[in-house]
Amino acid sequence: MPELPEVENVARALRQALLGRRLDGLRVRFAGALKPSPRAVKRAVVGKRLAEVRRHGKYLLLRFAPDGADPGGSRDMLGAGGAADRVAESPPPYGAGGAAQLALHLRMTGQIFVRPDYRPDKHLRLVLDFEGRPVYYRDLRKFGGFALVEDAHRPAALAHVGPDMLEIPFRDWHARLARRRAPLKSLLLHQGIAAGLGNIYADEALLRAGLHPLTRPADLDEAALRRLWREARTVLRLAIRHGGTTYQDFLRFDGRPGRFYGMLRVYGREGEPCRACGRPVRKIRVGGRGTHYCPGCQPEPARRRP
DNA sequence: AAGATTACCTGAAGGC
DNA sequence: TGCCTTCAGGTAATCT
Numbered sequence: 001m002p003e004l005p006e007v008e009n010v011a012r013a014l015r016q017a018l019l020g021r022r023l024d025g026l027r028v029r030f031a032g033a034l035k036p037s038p039r040a041v042k043r044a045v046v047g048k049r050l051a052e053v054r055r056h057g058k059y060l061l062l063r064f065a066p067d068g069a070d071p072g073g074s075r076d077m078l079g080a081g082g083a084a085d086r087v088a089e090s091p092p093p094y095g096a097g098g099a100a101q102l103a104l105h106l107r108m109t110g111q112i113f114v115r116p117d118y119r120p121d122k123h124l125r126l127v128l129d130f131e132g133r134p135v136y137y138r139d140l141r142k143f144g145g146f147a148l149v150e151d152a153h154r155p156a157a158l159a160h161v162g163p164d165m166l167e168i169p170f171r172d173w174h175a176r177l178a179r180r181r182a183p184l185k186s187l188l189l190h191q192g193i194a195a196g197l198g199n200i201y202a203d204e205a206l207l208r209a210g211l212h213p214l215t216r217p218a219d220l221d222e223a224a225l226r227r228l229w230r231e232a233r234t235v236l237r238l239a240i241r242h243g244g245t246t247y248q249d250f251l252r253f254d255g256r257p258g259r260f261y262g263m264l265r266v267y268g269r270e271g272e273p274c275r276a277c278g279r280p281v282r283k284i285r286v287g288g289r290g291t292h293y294c295p296g297c298q299p300e301p302a303r304r305r306p
Numbered sequence: 307a308a309g310a311t312t313a314c315c316t317g318a319a320g321g322c
Numbered sequence: 323t324g325c326c327t328t329c330a331g332g333t334a335a336t337c338t
Contacts, residue, residue: 001331106332107331
């Protein structure tokens with residue numbers, strides 16, 4: 001499942017392979033992978049050069065320069081901070097040679113391949129032709145895809161997405177999370193609080209912080225929450241360095257599996273001994289999500305009597 | 307208003 | 323063998 005580290009690896013691959021290249025064409029095998037429609041997306045981006053690839057949480061933002069423009073510059077980036085969001089009120093019109101932006105989300109099973117030896121199969125949904133270099137979008141379950149969004153640093157379509165988990169300072173994260181009453185596991189998955197963690201890394205972060213997934217913020221002091229914030233960021237950065245996690249069918253952009261899988265401590269290890277204390281990893285359901293934890297390293301939260 | 311549930315999809319796995 | 327059910331999970335929409 002692509003989470004922040006896997007998406008970050010895709011971002012880096014796209015930058016290296018495609019930045020400054022012109023999108024010459026778009027071959028559509030599944031129309032639902034392009035929103036609002038294949039026609040609208042083609043009109044907006046075909047013929048333009050890829051000027052910028054940014055990641056926010058699990059989203060990738062692909063910015064295309066206007067026709068004939070130098071794709072290097074990105075004025076949006078200069079005004080980082082609160083003002084930038086208000087500046088980009090009147091984006092240039094789609095099509096007609098203006099700048100344009102696509103938001104890509106891989107959801108559950110989306111994959112990007114830039115390797116030339118990928119053999120199209122029944123799950124191939126799109127081919128993007130960048131000056132002779134094909135980029136394949138494959139998605140078994142058809143949840144993901146590209147959406148045309150306005151050319152802003154923070155498109156309206158992503159307004160509900162909170163700050164990136166690797167960028168949010170502890171005090172901001174704490175302010176967004178501490179008053180909530182849901183279990184930590186659910187709060188870590190909540191993209192509106194902070195974006196990037198998915199089911200795998202949420203479980204791994206809780207184990208590393210020594211916190212039971214059913215713990216609630218009110219059960220903890222600030223030091224324990226700081227530990228969780230730090231461990232979440234640590235595990236994300238570690239996974240990025242190792243090319244992400246291959247679980248079930250996720251493969252990296254080059255078709256190779258991520259190397260972080262063998263480093264998982266609890267996710268997918270139900271019944272296997274904890275690497276630290278030897279007790280068997282348990283699997284429960286929290287907020288409808290499969291949740292793995294070690295009963296030795298993550299003791300039940302002390303119930304505060306009402 | 308926050309938390310919980312369902313829809314969206316397909317394939318794997320298990321029961322009988 | 324094959325049919326049926328359940329499960330996997332990110333997010334949007336819909337409920338309570």
